[in-house]
Amino acid sequence: MQLVLEKRAERSNTIALVSPLIAIGLTIVTMTILFAILGKNPLLALHAYFIAPLTDSYSLQEIAVKATPLVMIAIGLSLCYLANAWNIGAEGQFLIGAVAGSWIAVKTQGTDAGPWVLPAMLVLAAAGGALYALIPAICKVKFGASEILTSLMLVYVADLFLDYLVRGPWRDPHGFNFPTTAEFDPVATVPLLIEGGRLHLGSIIALLVVAAAAILLGRTIKGFEIRVVGAAPRAARFGGFNSNQLVILTFAVSGALAGIAGIIEVAGPVGHLQPGISPGYGFTAIIVAFLGRLNPLGILIAGLFLALTFIGGEQAQIAMKIPLDVTKVFQGILLFYVLACDSLILYRFKLVLPNRQVARGTH
């Protein structure tokens, strides 16, 4: 008996929807085994990861707060990936966006500048992220450099640049030598939605981004262009679409979204610029984009799910002393299964009987 992968005549929309669920199921099975090996009760661990965070209002808000940057970055990345442009450096664009936006906050510190500060920070963050993303995009278009490598390498550049700023020129003089800027002024802070809660305006912006992306991809010729350049490059050229322009455009948009996510994180939940503002949002967003089928609505759901694993991971660490790195293991396994299950959209498994017996059967 033989198991073969057989190509489907047409892509299966059912599997396209079910495949992330299969992947989540397989990940949970694998995690159960992993918890057992670590000597932790798998049921309790899974409860801590997936159930406990859903039971109190603080954790629920925290999930939305964590999902906000994930969703915003992943929307941008999905545009890149649909157009066959592989932006792996959203983490760097996130940090540069945070730095660019923080510049205004730092410079207007204590000047009572007025309500224009926050919008200006958002605009500058978007511009910073976009320009930073354009470096790998232009290198790809002009010189044929692999955008996967260049965008990834620029993450570390951004990381060290931020480090330099908060240890050097932007360090809070009253900060006991901690590498951080001073706490941002109220006008430079993202307002909370509920007084005393955690939920902030950034979540609303993320929802608007999701809606805009859904309209762009589903209804506009630009969205069609993005999809066709990725799906069939030669046909796209025949259709009159320029894939190089699209690499530039999608990188710029995704860089801008990552940059906005960065400044919202800094001017929102964190409140000042410091190293370690991101627990790897830019990388986790890659998983969110694929788990969400590169579809805006799917990304919204996937973003909430992965935010749950962040919160769950923290709770599991506190309650059961499970290392926080297990969360990253979980996310990695999940991406692996998502990509593996995606082959079922175009292929199906089939059991084949050995035909030797059949052929011999004639005698």
Place this chain on the structure above:
Amino acid sequence: MQAHQRMLDPTPNGLHSGESPLLQTLGLTKRYGDFLANDSIDIDIWPKQIHALLGENGAGKSTLVKAIYGLIQPSAGEIRWQGQPIMLSGPSEARSRGIGMVFQHFSLFDNLTVAENVALGLDGKESFKDMSARLEQVSKTYGLPLDPKREVWQLSVGERQRIEIVRALMQDPKFLILDEPTAVLTPQEADQLFIVLERLKAEGRAILYISHKLEEVKRLCDTATILRGGKKVDTCNPRLETAASLARMMVGGEIKEVKAAAGRKTTVPRLVVNDLSLAPGEAHGVRLEHISFELKGGEILGIAGVAGNGQDELFAALSGERLSKDPGTVVIEGIAAGHLSITQRRKLGAAFVPEERLGHGTAPRMKLSENALLTGHAASGMVHHGFIDTAATLKTVDRATETFDVRKAKRDPEAASLSGGNLQKFIVGREILRNPAVLVVSQPTWGVDAGAAAVIRQALLDLATAGAAVLVTSQDLDELAEIADRIAVMFHGHLSAPLATADATREKLGLLMGGSSLEPKEAAHAVGA
């Protein structure tokens, strides 16, 4: 299972030397999912026989020969070699038993020499020197001249095919399978190939000859097996049949005849190409050399030529997928367009149908409505202020479906799910429904069933009758003879002066396709501006 005492296939002149055929399939069946590619096929091949395998695209010819050559395993049924049932583990076992095959698509490395390519296909037990000597000897014996030291990319398509044939012959096969060998040859080269095949037959070898060129089969083959929809229709002597009766068996009905409207009038020049030269875009591509022609409304110009002589490059230059520095080289509707993008050329009234249906003419995994948008977004009212009018794209699909009889499972399926013929009807329909002033179409009926081919050719004729200028590139000389008013030939990036179709005999076209000039006195390379 199949009864073993069935009648043997008729063989003319009592050719068979032994009691059992050289190769025999009994109830050979190949299933792909729910699809029966081969449905219980019996075929007998005798020594000293050139056996034609006829059928339309998708009839199951390739599947059958792949099973015989060991490339795929049959789902049921049996293959017998010299009377003994065999199970082939793969092509190397088939070769070691004496079965050789020459594929339609060559498997040669462009940057290796002829001898190196041949060595790669052999099992490598002899030294390279001995092998090269044997290669020269085999090529001399059979009149297939080859220089073992030349690199493949320098060779013509006909020469490349010779490598494949010589490679197969060096294994001294008793049985040789040839898949559409003349598809890439000039008529003269085909004649030379037939002499080689007759000689192989006289030596006692058997040949299975896959083709859909019926005149050729009548001339060369003693037996013909016809497949249709995966089933064997009949085995007959093609010399006792007419081309029409063979075609009826292949298609399973009459083919609609294509008719040109009488008294078609040519009008103003709608597509003019002036001294177009273009360096190749990729390594080993063909440089276009001083191409000039004028195409009037109401006229169909055919471009013949062996594949790889610059037809693809010409299509890219005309469509705007590759731009020319000099705007005046391509003039569409009186406007210099050499520097314009494909979208701008479409807005001038041009439409294009490339050779490759999936991946070039359409995005395979996108719906037909999206593929209508692919070429219609520029000028067909499908986009308003950047937003797609889905109703308009669906309407184009419906109109193309209705006008050109596109058969599909649902209203708006993915392009890849359509059969080749139906997808081609959709693509041609999509362009014709835009009412183009100029239509440039490459290999319009390549790999398309006869019914769809007739619909497409008729559509091209009707479009010309309506006043459009139509440029058709095709390797099928019969197709060009049927629809074109004039025929020009591409060779090494040059385009010959067009001949009126009535003057364009196979001999003349064959000479031009091989690079000879019709008027030897004229300088071969007229120096352009």
